[in-house]
Amino acid sequence: MNDSKQENLSSEEQPWTIQRLLDWTTEHFGKRDPDNPRLRAEVLLAEALRCERIELYTRFDTIPPADSLDTFRDWVKRHARGEPVAYIVGSKEFYSLRFRVDPHVLIPRPETEHVIIEALESAKAMPRSPLNIVDMGTGSGCIAITLAKHLSQSSIWGVDVSPDALGVARDNAETHALGDAVQWMESDLFERFPDDLRFDLIVSNPPYIGTSEQGTVDTSVVDFEPHVALFGGVEGMDIIQRLAVAAADRLVEGGVLIFEMSPMIESRCRAVLDKTPGLNCVKTVNDYAGLPRVMVARRTG
Numbered sequence: 490m491n492d493s494k495q496e497n498l499s500s501e502e503q504p505w506t507i508q509r510l511l512d513w514t515t516e517h518f519g520k521r522d523p524d525n526p527r528l529r530a531e532v533l534l535a536e537a538l539r540c541e542r543i544e545l546y547t548r549f550d551t552i553p554p555a556d557s558l559d560t561f562r563d564w565v566k567r568h569a570r571g572e573p574v575a576y577i578v579g580s581k582e583f584y585s586l587r588f589r590v591d592p593h594v595l596i597p598r599p600e601t602e603h604v605i606i607e608a609l610e611s612a613k614a615m616p617r618s619p620l621n622i623v624d625m626g627t628g629s630g631c632i633a634i635t636l637a638k639h640l641s642q643s644s645i646w647g648v649d650v651s652p653d654a655l656g657v658a659r660d661n662a663e664t665h666a667l668g669d670a671v672q673w674m675e676s677d678l679f680e681r682f683p684d685d686l687r688f689d690l691i692v693s694n695p696p697y698i699g700t701s702e703q704g705t706v707d708t709s710v711v712d713f714e715p716h717v718a719l720f721g722g723v724e725g726m727d728i729i730q731r732l733a734v735a736a737a738d739r740l741v742e743g744g745v746l747i748f749e750m751s752p753m754i755e756s757r758c759r760a761v762l763d764k765t766p767g768l769n770c771v772k773t774v775n776d777y778a779g780l781p782r783v784m785v786a787r788r789t790g
């Protein structure tokens with residue numbers, strides 16, 4: 490149909506081209522959550538059409554086939570009810586790698602890339618090789634797998650208390666052809682590790698939301714992501730406190746603990762590090778929004 494004929498059609502008669510689908514869905518998503526509605530619409534439509542996002546832009550006038558359209562409409566309804574896009578499409582990109590996710594694991598967040606950046610910097614400065622590295626609370630395995638990709642000489646463990654999360658992490662390691670570069674361990678912190686095993690680097694994105702703040706957390710998080718991955722006791726400090734004490738024991742001298750936290754508990758995290766014998770807080774790292782997000786501490790003699 491030529492342009493002048495299309496202009497004469499009422500909005501109900503306009504064909505549902507890729508462009509029209511994206512425009513309508515962007516506006517629909519934006520009413521509930523103004524954060525990047527266009528991106529979320531594009532991710533869902535590209536996945537429904539089994540193409541790359543960039544290809545949508547070369548096919549703006551195309552009308553998708555009916556089965557893809559049905560899938561897309563179903564996904565739009567699910568997301569509009571709060572279900573995260575990453576669970577709907579089953580994957581999320583982190584540090585330029587794609588990870589499978591399902592509701593047993595936290596969806597990797599961009600903020601957590603700062604844990605990777607700090608870990609790679611610390612690893613580079615360490616005189617020993619190979620390094621022993623543990624990712625405590627590995628979830629999808631995004632931290633352990635990304636480090637294994639960049640530090641191929643290291644021995645890396647990915648630990649989680651959730652066997653279902655470890656299943657997802659193992660799948661991701663297989664997808665990324667890592668063989669047995671990461672050893673997966675079901676354990677409550679270091680409980681199942683041999684007493685004499687020590688680490689050069691302990692990295693973690695622990696559960697750090699306080700149950701007291703549950704009411705302030707977006708329902709798309711609280712209603713869909715695993716609570717064992719989100720909540721760290723009443724103030725969010727339970728796992729961080731235990732992790733700091735364990736790290737003082739499990740790090741070699743000069744070894745480094747790097748963990749993510751919420752900006753709201755920065756001073757409490759500092760206080761925990763200050764009163765843990767053998768650990769010195771080295772720095773706090775700000776996230777992309779300029780908020781304190783990652784703590785780095787060193788094991789002193």
Ligand SMILES: C[S@@+](CC[C@H](N)C(=O)[O-])C[C@H]1O[C@@H](n2cnc3c(N)ncnc32)[C@H](O)[C@@H]1O
Nearest residue numbers: 595597626627628649650651677678694695718
């Ligand atoms: C915030 S998620 C982080 C997941 C992943 N590392 C990431 O950054 O996307 C925290 C993870 O810690 C795990 N976890 C909670 N308590 C734990 C414990 N006591 N010992 C080991 N893992 C634990 C949860 O199952 C969850 O997978």
